[in-house]
Amino acid sequence: MKSDTLLVSAGRAHGNAVPVNPPVVRASTFLFDSLAAFQAAGKTPFDGPFYGRVGTPTTFAFEDAICALEAGHRSIATASGLAAISATLMAFAETGAHILVVDTVYEPVRRFCNRTLKRMGVETTYYDPTLGAGIADLIRPETTLIYLESPGSGTFEVQDLQAIVAAAKARGVATAIDATWATPLLLKPLALGIDVSIHAATKYIVGHSDGMLGVITTNAAVHDRVRAASQDLGSCAGVEECNLALRGLRTLGVRLERQGATALALAEWLETLPQVARVLHPALPSFPGHALWKRDFTGAAGLFSVELSDRTDGAAARFIDSLKHFSVGFSWGGFESLVLPMHPESRSLGLWSDLGPVIRLQIGLEDLEDLKADLAQALAK
Structure with a gap:
């Protein structure tokens, strides 16, 4: 099936007298008639109702829908996008390990690496997003993971995913990507050979700025270790949030x-x-x-940034505070337009130190001409 058809049909039951939408099953506890039935369910707790923390029929419906869109082995719902990222990083973390993380990464990921992973004895090296095949020079015998985000947060650099995957496979190193910007529709990471695809479903998948949710999709080779890390962290997805995500899909x-x-x-x-x-x-x-984006992506999302020409103090604030249709707020991917200042100069490699004020724009479903007029009057200020 094509993606648009999958969006409508994936994760739903089909047959006589079934509801259009999967029922919302609110449950912590599932009851069994016998100890034997309970023990049998416990052998495959992620394949059917066993305990609410490992999933309900609503959770499984959402996971099945994402897995179908990603063409993966299994998907794992988590409490947030950051929970999905943390579980993935923990799956490949061990004392003495080394991981490579793109320097344009979502800032809470840098915090997790510099704080939690460092405390565990895991070393992180941040690399230039334009490095491509040159990443082979940074891989060490103890490197366990290359973490990608493309486009990069705030400045939208596009990585050469194919070259990085080839270098990683040549050395037996796993790869994971935050593909939230593209959604499962505009980029197929697993088809490119990436082992783990991560989405902050909070964004475009839920789509209405009213739910926190993450989802991980893996290939068969790494599924068990990622699932185990997610289970150990205990950051399970809420049933209501999975229902909101199914609606958003x-x-x-x-x-x-x-x-x-x-x-x-x-x-x-x-x-x-x-x-x-x-x-x-x-x-x-x-x-x-642009050429890399055109090669690997099938479209563009509604999030991008502008660098202002005016570098005087307060220029960014004057622009942002003058906007009428863009509210200041975190996140993106909802139906409403948002604006937020970026600070790429704070990244570790110093590659973005010469930029003027960088403003991120999340474009919602408002009329194009209304948004254009609003940006024009704010820029004039």
């Missing part, structure tokens, strides 16, 4: 198409304005990673 295709088209139109227009020094959007031909 049904309209993900049309929302993403609309938001992506509006964002690209705004990016193309912003690129012509003197108040904008640079537009950081992978789908623009002028963007340095």
